[in-house]
Amino acid sequence: MIEAQKQYFLLLVVFASIFLTQEVVAAQCDRCLDLQRKARKSETKQKCKRKCERLNAKIELVPTCNEDCCLEICKRTKMACTNVGYCSSDSCPYPPNFDPALKRLEKSSESLTSIPCSVFLQTSLRYLSLDDNQISMIPTAIGLLTSLKWLALDTNQIPLVPTEIGLLKKLEYLWLYDNLITSFPTEIGELTKLTSFFFNSNPITSIPTEIALLTNLGTLIANEIQIPLIPTEIWLMTNLKVFSFRNNQVSFIPTEIGLLTHLEIINFSDNLITAIPSEIGLLTKLEGLTFNNNTITSIPTEITLLTKLKGISFSDNLITSIPTEIGLLTSASSLITLDFDNNQITSIPTEIALLTKLEYLELSDNLITSIPTEIGLMTWLVYLTMDGNSNNGIVPDEVATLCDCNNGSILPYCAL
Numbered sequence: 532m533i534e535a536q537k538q539y540f541l542l543l544v545v546f547a548s549i550f551l552t553q554e555v556v557a558a559q560c561d562r563c564l565d566l567q568r569k570a571r572k573s574e575t576k577q578k579c580k581r582k583c584e585r586l587n588a589k590i591e592l593v594p595t596c597n598e599d600c601c602l603e604i605c606k607r608t609k610m611a612c613t614n615v616g617y618c619s620s621d622s623c624p625y626p627p628n629f630d631p632a633l634k635r636l637e638k639s640s641e642s643l644t645s646i647p648c649s650v651f652l653q654t655s656l657r658y659l660s661l662d663d664n665q666i667s668m669i670p671t672a673i674g675l676l677t678s679l680k681w682l683a684l685d686t687n688q689i690p691l692v693p694t695e696i697g698l699l700k701k702l703e704y705l706w707l708y709d710n711l712i713t714s715f716p717t718e719i720g721e722l723t724k725l726t727s728f729f730f731n732s733n734p735i736t737s738i739p740t741e742i743a744l745l746t747n748l749g750t751l752i753a754n755e756i757q758i759p760l761i762p763t764e765i766w767l768m769t770n771l772k773v774f775s776f777r778n779n780q781v782s783f784i785p786t787e788i789g790l791l792t793h794l795e796i797i798n799f800s801d802n803l804i805t806a807i808p809s810e811i812g813l814l815t816k817l818e819g820l821t822f823n824n825n826t827i828t829s830i831p832t833e834i835t836l837l838t839k840l841k842g843i844s845f846s847d848n849l850i851t852s853i854p855t856e857i858g859l860l861t862s863a864s865s866l867i868t869l870d871f872d873n874n875q876i877t878s879i880p881t882e883i884a885l886l887t888k889l890e891y892l893e894l895s896d897n898l899i900t901s902i903p904t905e906i907g908l909m910t911w912l913v914y915l916t917m918d919g920n921s922n923n924g925i926v927p928d929e930v931a932t933l934c935d936c937n938n939g940s941i942l943p944y945c946a947l
Contacts, residue, residue, distance in 0.1 A: 631655065634678075639663050651675045662686050662706070674698035685709050685729065697721035708732050708752065720744035731755050731775070743767040754778050754798075766790050772816075777801050789813035800824050800844075812836040818865070823847050835859040846872040846893070858882025872896055872916070881905045895919045895946065902947075904929045910942075918946040 635658040636650065643664040650659070651672040658681040666687040674695030676682075682699070683706040690711040697718025704727045712733040720741025728745065731754035743764035751768070754777040761776060766787035771794055778801035789810030797814070800823035807822065812833025817840060824847040834843070835856040843866070853871060857880060860866050868891040869883075876897040883892075884905035892912055896919035907929025909915075915933065926947050934945035 634658065636660070639683075646670060648672070654678060657681065659683070669693055669696075671695045677701065680704065682706070692716060692719070694718045700724065703727065705729070713737075715739055715742075717741045723747060726750065728752070738762045738764070740764050746770060749773065751775070761785070763787070769793065772796065774798075784808055786810045792816065795819070797821065807831055809833045815839065818842070820844070823870075830854055832856045839865060841865045842868040842870075844868065844870040845874070846870050848874050850874040850876060852876060852878065853880055853883070855880040855882050858885040861885040861887060867891060869893070877921075879903055879906070884908050887911065890914065892916075897921075902926055902930050906930045907933060909933075912942050914944045915942055916944075916946045 631653070632655050633653050634655055636653060636656055637658075637660040639660055640663040643661065643666055645668065646661060646666060648670075650656075651670070652675075654675055655678055656676050657678055659676065659679060660681070660683040662683045663686040666684065666689060669684065669689055669692060671693045672695075673693060674697075677698060677700065679699050679702055681704040682702060683704070685706045686709040688711055689707070690713065692707070692712060692715055694716040695718075696716065697720075699722060701724060702722050703724055705722065705725060706727075706729045708729045709732040712730065713736050715730075715738065717739045718741075719739060720743070723744060723746065725745050725748055727750040728748055729750075729752040731752050733756055735753075735756035735758060738758070740762075741764075742762065745768060747770060748768050749770055750773040751765070751771055752773070752775045754775055757779055759780040759782070761781055761784070763785075765771075765774075766785070767790075769790060769792065771791050773796040774791065774794060775796070775798040777798050780803060781799065782803040782805060784799070784804060784807060786808045787810075788808060789812075792813060793816060794814045795816055796819040797817065798819070798821040800821050802825050804822065804825040804827055807827060807830070809831045810833075811820075811831060812835075815837060817837045819842045820834070820837070820840060821842070821844045823844055827845065827848040827850060830845065830850060830853065832854050835854070838860065840860065850871060851874075853876060857869075866886055866888055869886070869889060870891070870893040872893045873896040876894065876899055879894065879899060879902065881903045884903075886909075888911070889909065890912060891914040892906075892909070893914070893916050895916040899917065899920040900922055902917060902922060902925075904927040906915075907927060910933070912933070930947065933942050934947050
């Protein structure tokens with residue numbers, strides 16, 4: 532009778548072990564680790580390793596708990612180490628001079644092919660820079676670094692961003708540009724404290740709608756991602772101050788751009804844009820407006836409402852005229868640069884001479900037939916180019932005086 536009870540009890544134990552939950556697995560892994568710490572004998576260590584591997588298999592994870600550091604991560608995350616290739620015996624469990632309170636770590640340009648697992652034990656890190664390496668994977672253990680505020684992984688070979696990125700709730704700066712990333716997990720929307728996001732120079736094919744949840748984002752750099760349409764979710768990010776979408780395939784800017792009333796810098800150069808909506812005039816905090824190398828034919832007069840502008844750049848377009856209202860920007864005492872190089876402009880409005888703070892005036896390679904004498908009054912200029920036009924070399928004396936090299940040019944740089 533007693534023997535039958537023993538067999539029945541053993542059957543119950545076997546049956547229960549089949550249905551071990553992940554929490555139980557983690558607890559056993561913890562006990563195993565405690566055992567290893569108490570008894571440093573090699574056979575105990577091997578027993579712990581084998582047990583961790585068995586538990587690993589039961590919860591259908593890759594059996595890679597074969598290093599001390601992986602066991603430690605197993606303990607910390609309540610799961611087994613799932614990413615092959617970032618544990619190495621020479622750096623785990625703790626590297627020499629390990630500082631658990633370390634807050635800043637920089638390993639830029641060190642030819643790293645993977646992120647050392649010891650990095651994920653530095654749970655006090657606030658700044659982590661691993662840019663300009665050859666890293667090909669972000670391990671899921673990135674989710675351990677919950678104190679991070681700055682993460683720079685730009686200029687690597689990373690194709691995928693793990694969902695665990697969403698665990699970095701304190702992250703404010705995320706730099707992922709110049710990688711091989713094609714998309715982002717929806718968990719990217721959980722980084723609600725993010726203020727700066729750089730993901731330019733990636734083969735991005737889609738952006739999740741959850742990006743609209745990044746309501747504190749102030750800087751968004753999405754150059755060279757070859758997306759033909761600006762995601763509509765971006766227009767909900769009303770705290771944006773810097774927005775760059777250069778070198779893509781965008782041909783249309785919707786009227787919703789007027790919702791980004793906090794914008795200070797905008798750059799849509801190197802696209803296929805043909806027109807700028809009048810709602811651009813609602814961006815009254817704008818300081819920099821750049822639309823170089825598009826197919827824009829005209830400038831909306833509403834641009835003259837942007838009295839805080841410091842720079843206007845529309846070179847390499849198809850613009851035929853500069854609106855006479857440009858003179859109204861004289862109230863924008865900060866306007867320094869006006870660049871209309873390489874367009875199809877035929878005349879210069881005299882009102883341009885009212886821009887008394889202007890330092891750079893670039894009008895080269897257009898179809899300008901005559902230069903107004905009022906340009907000669909702009910002695911405050913430091914850079915003036917009007918060469919390559921259709922004026923047959925005829926320059927008013929008042930203007931020629933600015934660039935008289937024989938008698939000493941008034942302007943530091945001048946080309947007529």
